[in-house]
Amino acid sequence: MTLSSWIAELLLISLTGAHGLHRFPENFVIAKRNDRNPVTLTCRTASSEPVTWKMDGEEVGFDDYLEKDGKNLIVQEIEEPFLGEYTCWTGEEKLSSTYLLQEAEVDEEIECRAKSYDCNFTCSWNHRGFKALRYGLGQECTKGQESCNWVSSSNRHQFVLSHALSPYAEERTMLEVTVEATDNLHFFRRTKSFYLRDIIVPDSPHIVRCQKVDQKLNVTVGPPSSWSTPHSFFSLEHEIQYVFRDDGMIQSSLSTLIPREISKLRVRSRDSLTLSEWSHPSLSAFALYMLSCVLTCLQCSLVCRIYDFFMTSPVCLFTYLWFRKGSVSI
Numbered sequence: 001m002t003l004s005s006w007i008a009e010l011l012l013i014s015l016t017g018a019h020g021l022h023r024f025p026e027n028f029v030i031a032k033r034n035d036r037n038p039v040t041l042t043c044r045t046a047s048s049e050p051v052t053w054k055m056d057g058e059e060v061g062f063d064d065y066l067e068k069d070g071k072n073l074i075v076q077e078i079e080e081p082f083l084g085e086y087t088c089w090t091g092e093e094k095l096s097s098t099y100l101l102q103e104a105e106v107d108e109e110i111e112c113r114a115k116s117y118d119c120n121f122t123c124s125w126n127h128r129g130f131k132a133l134r135y136g137l138g139q140e141c142t143k144g145q146e147s148c149n150w151v152s153s154s155n156r157h158q159f160v161l162s163h164a165l166s167p168y169a170e171e172r173t174m175l176e177v178t179v180e181a182t183d184n185l186h187f188f189r190r191t192k193s194f195y196l197r198d199i200i201v202p203d204s205p206h207i208v209r210c211q212k213v214d215q216k217l218n219v220t221v222g223p224p225s226s227w228s229t230p231h232s233f234f235s236l237e238h239e240i241q242y243v244f245r246d247d248g249m250i251q252s253s254l255s256t257l258i259p260r261e262i263s264k265l266r267v268r269s270r271d272s273l274t275l276s277e278w279s280h281p282s283l284s285a286f287a288l289y290m291l292s293c294v295l296t297c298l299q300c301s302l303v304c305r306i307y308d309f310f311m312t313s314p315v316c317l318f319t320y321l322w323f324r325k326g327s328v329s330i
């Protein structure tokens, strides 16, 4: 486990610990906005004993707004403070729980990205303030059918979905992603349809080698490890961006042969068949080198670190000056 994933895990544990783990409610009734019709909440029990109703832990009294109909409860006013969790009881025994939720508008779109044509892709939905969320793939979920295979998620804005499309066949049907969320009073829903090929964004490629070839530099670019294989079938197009040493001009090239008189270079990729979105650029060759210097300085104990600092910083400095002079070599 890397340090960053360890920290992320720790953060997640403390977050879920602090707020409690919220699951998507199993039973709920959704009322449309501005719907004047009363809603009937059912007490799911086979027993014939009389029941009492509680709302958010408090026993409900019956009045113009809340009426009892046998074991069921009729809610006349679909507004706060009548939204929330209703439970029915016989004595101390809880029989069932139902959330009365009001449909609410959301503006935030679902964002989806795939790093390759393999089975997984990720979606995120940055809608704030919900306590529980679930998501599903396919028409069953879009239509809200029983057969939908929902995946619940708590406090997560990003989730991984798997599709069953063949990466070798032409894609004819769209993927449909549905997200539902609740803050225990309101109900939010969003759907997005798209072709997998339209959400492809490869990871950053890496620079394998730079070789001097006459007056040019031949840059060998390696595809990101997450990209689909075989690479001969799933081909990527690389664009090399470089900065001229003399005047700081920035140029880019789709050819791997670039001028030698440069001070920095970096590279980005896209699917060459569908002309997907470009990946993030790789770290520039120079930045990568400085980073490895800094990491070496940080890695060991304090004593070693002080020693290291004095040993490596002249090397870093020397390399820096050497880079500034213009010899690019990795």
Ligand SMILES: *[C@@H]1O[C@H](CO)[C@@H](O)[C@H](O)[C@H]1NC(C)=O
Binding pocket: 118, 119, 120, 160, 162
């Ligand atoms: C897809 O995601 C699942 C669950 O997150 C994971 O277990 C699996 O290894 C992933 N598969 C690939 C090919 O990345």
Ligand SMILES: *[C@@H]1O[C@H](CO)[C@@H](O)[C@H](O)[C@H]1NC(C)=O
Binding pocket: 213, 218, 219, 220, 256, 257
């Ligand atoms: C550049 O490098 C690649 C692989 O590293 C090689 O196949 C190619 O022939 C080289 N190009 C030139 C012009 O030397």
